[in-house]
Amino acid sequence: MKKILNFINGEWCEASTGKFIPVLNPANGQVLAEVTQSSKEDVDQAVQAAKQAQKSWRLVPAPERAEMLYKVAYLLKERKEHLAQVLTSEMGKVIAEGRGEVQEAIDMAFYMAGEGRRLFGETVPSELRNKFAMSVRVPIGVAGLITPWNFPIAIASWKSLPALVAGNAVVWKPATETPMVAEEFVKIYQEAGLPKGLINLVNGSGSEVGNAMVDHPGIDLISFTGSNEVGAAINGRAGALLKKTSLEMGGKNAITVLEDADIDLAVEGILWGAFGTSGQRCTATSRVIVHEAVKDTLTEKLLSRIDELKMGNGLDESVKVGPVINRSALERIDEYVKIGQEEGAKLLTGGKIAAEEGLGSGNFYLPTIFTDVTSDMRIAKEEIFGPVVSIISVNSLEEAVEVNNSVEFGLSSAIYTADINNAFQAMRDLDTGLVYVNAGTTGAEIHLPFGGTKGTGNGHRDSGTASLDVFTEWKSIYVDYSGKLQRAQIDNY
Amino acid sequence: MKKILNFINGEWCEASTGKFIPVLNPANGQVLAEVTQSSKEDVDQAVQAAKQAQKSWRLVPAPERAEMLYKVAYLLKERKEHLAQVLTSEMGKVIAEGRGEVQEAIDMAFYMAGEGRRLFGETVPSELRNKFAMSVRVPIGVAGLITPWNFPIAIASWKSLPALVAGNAVVWKPATETPMVAEEFVKIYQEAGLPKGLINLVNGSGSEVGNAMVDHPGIDLISFTGSNEVGAAINGRAGALLKKTSLEMGGKNAITVLEDADIDLAVEGILWGAFGTSGQRCTATSRVIVHEAVKDTLTEKLLSRIDELKMGNGLDESVKVGPVINRSALERIDEYVKIGQEEGAKLLTGGKIAAEEGLGSGNFYLPTIFTDVTSDMRIAKEEIFGPVVSIISVNSLEEAVEVNNSVEFGLSSAIYTADINNAFQAMRDLDTGLVYVNAGTTGAEIHLPFGGTKGTGNGHRDSGTASLDVFTEWKSIYVDYSGKLQRAQIDNY
Amino acid sequence: MKKILNFINGEWCEASTGKFIPVLNPANGQVLAEVTQSSKEDVDQAVQAAKQAQKSWRLVPAPERAEMLYKVAYLLKERKEHLAQVLTSEMGKVIAEGRGEVQEAIDMAFYMAGEGRRLFGETVPSELRNKFAMSVRVPIGVAGLITPWNFPIAIASWKSLPALVAGNAVVWKPATETPMVAEEFVKIYQEAGLPKGLINLVNGSGSEVGNAMVDHPGIDLISFTGSNEVGAAINGRAGALLKKTSLEMGGKNAITVLEDADIDLAVEGILWGAFGTSGQRCTATSRVIVHEAVKDTLTEKLLSRIDELKMGNGLDESVKVGPVINRSALERIDEYVKIGQEEGAKLLTGGKIAAEEGLGSGNFYLPTIFTDVTSDMRIAKEEIFGPVVSIISVNSLEEAVEVNNSVEFGLSSAIYTADINNAFQAMRDLDTGLVYVNAGTTGAEIHLPFGGTKGTGNGHRDSGTASLDVFTEWKSIYVDYSGKLQRAQIDNY
């Protein structure tokens, strides 16, 4: 049986507990490997290694740090297919999406390598004579990364790459469900020649390893992607310790379809947004807000396409919808479907665990559509994280915006409309961190800020140059070469 | 007796409790006014007004919002002397510094007004054909500002001006010691024509008003400047609620003086940094790290200048050192002096409450210098916030950096050296958010990021364009005009 | 008779020639003043003064330079109405537009004053250890400004304000037709306290004064707005002398109206774009490219509105269209109308010099619309600079883009369409420096780059932060503090 170990200070090692838990293929329940389960002690070792390594790393010229990231980029590219296979086998998403996710990590590696010669700070004029003023970005120190199973390599790349190019060291706890692709990613860092101690992988549970990271005084920053419950707990705990935090949490993303929209295009967007990755993307479409006038047409067209969504093992190229991550997810989804029905929503299709030939041993849930949903129902407000979408009808753009904005999350929203005025109004008024026009709620590009407003985050963004604001701080530098005491705001007025 | 009221939804009003407390002049104990003491209910009213007002404000073109800020700038400029007088009378700093502080608010008003036509976001190329991508800054909503008494108008300006120009509404709790200048500042906003509800002033204690602000679901962001204890408590509490926070807290700032430094210049910097504002600036110099070789010369020169530091009422132009803020501060400082002596530090001058003619009724503490201090003593590690400075000797730049970085704070540090290599090494290695070369630890300019590393903050910065990252979030917008479903990272590889 | 003098080295003085020419009101031929006519010698004096003054000015902290610009902003604001009156009387545009133009100068003054604390350069990581790298903006030296009569104060503000805030000195030759508002503007600079020699006004002809400026070795940069013929001549001459040049020249701007456009809105845009400022804006609409399907409707609606365009003296608030600048302009326009008719275009309205009561003594040309124009006609290709617009019909967006791009100019274009896909395609494909969607070809805002592609310019832009690239150069600074020889690209690979 393949064993997934920790990687601490440049060595692959078993956790101090000696315990392992199995890694399951969600498509068929098969045990793929077992993964070591760490304790506080392992976290502590990782942090010590990271602290030590960071002391030299910050002095390595950033362009030289970036050389290593370019190597990471090329290794990721070379192994794209292999990584996609590993990722699909432990996580379940269909292979085309697996490849897309690896591509995201590749793109991010090139992008962040490019920051080695950028990491721009500012030179500005001083208000005093013979004085020079500027700002530079400095690393934070040790970054603790806690990443989810739904984008196990993409999100890890979003966090580890900017952290490293900026001169930080990393302690990384991947999701317990997806340690295999994490191991592969760390091996690539290792092979690229990253000095020991700069990336440390600590496998284990959130309650044990995650909390130990949050509490450890040697970790200066927690960057977390996951659920709101866990995020809020981390944030309170880390907050009281005055630790920097960057959080990316839940969404309840909606596609709005206006009267004048290209309905067929909207249907494509909804199917891809709601059922891609079995609805387990943080940006998944879980609400459709449709103008009353086109509601029936849209619904019919959606239903007519449901049969195309072949379910099965994601490694099969013909499959369109894979399993959800595990049994308890399956049950939670089913629970929400029951709640929806109790709340009076009308189930149009799906609504149950798939039991067809060959699916029974996996965690498959039928693509599910509710209609006649109102915005106060729980299925219209809470994150389900499965292949379930709710249709809500409205009578105007203004009402659509209101419904869209009524939830506590603010990650992604999309609008389908042919009208430029509607589109620009929506761009302005949809209160989410990502807004799409005539495209679904998913499909962010790596060079733009990624994240959400309100309950989705704490103001920070992954991705793009915005993520540098998470992994660096500003140092303002003043050089007075006047040879005398000069007092800003006083001596010059 | 002058009464200071709240300002809520465009109206000056008494707090719901009916209670008032006196505002004292720290130079002579005189009661200057009394200030209303608010409760949760007042906070709630302010928040409701702010929420309502923000709905329209975000739609006002930013250049138009900025017009109001230019008016604020001009009114501040016009009333500079009056504001300085008010501020000195309730806070105690000498009038030249009072004017300097008002100037800081003026400069910030012009600067932030200039953001009305900037607030730059990015246009970037999309990775897909017929797709457009960009990011824009959006306001957070309602910003809760909690500001200290030591820079009662400057810090309020740092927070309220960017908040407003970016489209937020403000609920502001000033320090209980300095409500008078807060009232003046709000009047200026009012006079400049700021629509009602956009700035709300709620006077009262931190435990009542501050906590109510932190807990109120209608406040989206807390921007706090104050002590570490309070900051950590706020951050834990707000963090668990997933509220955005920006914190600016303590410092234990050092001036390093190397062998090759211009000693007279360093002496000027130390006197101004340690005893200006009676040591009550967050960037005050509270440690002097001096090379053994020049320690004696430096110490002598410092001592020879102590007599110039005339104490007294800050309104007297000839006074150089005013009172500290209140009686309990006086006692805390005196306590620290005793601790220092017990720890074995050698008291060179000062070390007691001033009892001279005319000072007894105020809160005056003699400028105090300790020498033979080691970096493990409490007086070398904890923030004293009074006119007390500790001399620590070292034998190299490396050791100086180590001592400088050994404290839990990371706000400001300064180095005096004639040598360019030393200077650049120090700029790189001093682990603080502000670094000065051949200038003291104070004197930040308003267009550079202000704030600190480690225990001083949570990664955010006031001042400059960096403060926009506190008061806005990124919205990434994608427009797909291809007329078909395009999948990033998948369809183009 | 009012005399307009030169302003050199802080003194108002007559030109060395002793000659004066009259300044005429184009609405009635009345002589308003007479203006001094300079020679090479005057230019030389101005340049010497500027060179001298610039030596100290570059050392004045930019925030302090900006203080003066804020004063300029306030004086412009205070005198807005007066300036508008002067401008309308010598230039002819209707008073509402005169006010708008002054507002543009006000906005620009505030904006450029804001650069005093910005003028951002970059800090970047060096590729070598113990080495620091950054770039700063430095002034060019003496900037020679040659400005046109159609926006006599706005364009002067676009050029002089960034020049000055960045640390340059200015020698300015305004158009001979509009010296009065130039004098007013310089007086404001004087009153704001700008040190002598920093702005020098030299009145006179292009052939004498303009050429002397281009040839003078003491002028480092020529920023010119005017015709293509003059621009090309200046550029060749200055180019051979390796002098920096920034040119803003002609346009042949089109409004495209697609099938799905809001026709009434398009009509508003065309009337304002084609006949505002009597067609004498560089961004004036001189072509309408309309989809065949809506051509008739559009044409009819346009014609039905022509009578609203009351002609007369611009100082009369009810007047919508003022005179053109002078007699020769009137004749040139009339010539073009004859050419159009000879080329086979169909004249729908206007087409002659206005001879009605009270207009005869001014330079009035009737608002003129041609239809059945083809893109190879001279009236469809050459800049007429008068109230003449040509309707060209097309059958698709692609054809509209092709027609739009077929001219040698590339200043401004506009498209009216309700469709978002059309709009974004047009934004991408219209080959002009300014693109408007559902707005006419005029109305640039001062904080965005202003200028055109192809024959319209030489790559530079006025306005916004882009104009800093005209008035500053980059200085890259490297500090090696390693104490040894390090060779980039060699020692680190």
Added chain:
Amino acid sequence: MKKILNFINGEWCEASTGKFIPVLNPANGQVLAEVTQSSKEDVDQAVQAAKQAQKSWRLVPAPERAEMLYKVAYLLKERKEHLAQVLTSEMGKVIAEGRGEVQEAIDMAFYMAGEGRRLFGETVPSELRNKFAMSVRVPIGVAGLITPWNFPIAIASWKSLPALVAGNAVVWKPATETPMVAEEFVKIYQEAGLPKGLINLVNGSGSEVGNAMVDHPGIDLISFTGSNEVGAAINGRAGALLKKTSLEMGGKNAITVLEDADIDLAVEGILWGAFGTSGQRCTATSRVIVHEAVKDTLTEKLLSRIDELKMGNGLDESVKVGPVINRSALERIDEYVKIGQEEGAKLLTGGKIAAEEGLGSGNFYLPTIFTDVTSDMRIAKEEIFGPVVSIISVNSLEEAVEVNNSVEFGLSSAIYTADINNAFQAMRDLDTGLVYVNAGTTGAEIHLPFGGTKGTGNGHRDSGTASLDVFTEWKSIYVDYSGKLQRAQIDNY
């Protein structure tokens, strides 16, 4: 005999003239290859191909364009040694510098590939309601590149890579002396899969090919690096045609050595700056401005190191100084040495063509030092472009700055000083585009702006993001979604 051909529209082809000229190894006069000599017709074909190719290329998403640049980067890296060998054999520089130069191209390829996802434009708030404003970078069209022999691949990379990533097509005329490495570079573009027509190589003389490029209406932009004479001629000619130009021309770079400098370090910097690349870098050190007090020490130390500068074929790893480019360069250098002697400068070493064993057949000139040079001598003012350096003594930093700035060029300058105040004063006052502190005049890094003030350029910069300002123009886009006519500066005031 190897034949170097043109590369037009994706095909390698002979020039229309049928003529070839030999390519010589400057170290031994050996014929390495012969290169085709083009005419106007070849230029025209190249331009037609480029125009055609650019039409599609601008529509390729920039991140996809960048994919090709990453391939170029990797191919350059793979072939680094081979390219360095080719380059050294035809150009003469020592192999370590040859490798360094190729590394520069590699670094630039990665950097510019990184622009594929950047090419940042700005989103800004509009001053009007319901209006959106932004700017994007657009390509210029066809860029004509004219590059020199001294950095035959580095400078070609500086110009072609940003041109291509930004969406332009390229017509490239390399120096006639260095066509071999040009061919290698183009082959790499070809192999990387760049679509045909996007890079076109046209070999031939400046008078024939260069002028044809400048005159051709299909070339929108000329980016030239070379001599001032040629640059001025190009600029006048292109200027009159309103063609965009970017020029990088001569230098007369100085190293200043102050009293307090580390003399040994300065000596290292001078030897490397003056004699590296046999003094044929545009940033070569051709003046040493030394404080009188250290002049003798510096001179002695310099002389004592001269013997280390072994001359010979650059392919020999032990050689430190290679040949100059050709016979006429050798003669021009020798002529300048005679001029220096006639002017009264004192020749300390060198001063003649090397005639030692094995050098006679190459173009070798002995490393030459003049002292007692005054700043009005021709050898102190004109660019010699050979291994000749002139020592000028001064008595203060101010005088050093004056001497440094007294020449008509402004490319690079360096200062050696231990004193931070001197250093910052020099950074501010040295009037060159590149300033080095405690490093020689060469060694720019690829991510900072490269270029000079005054006679060295026309305000533009190669390298870094500044070079995007050469190869793109701004398009400002306004979308009015208010559904009504709104007039900026008028309706909102």
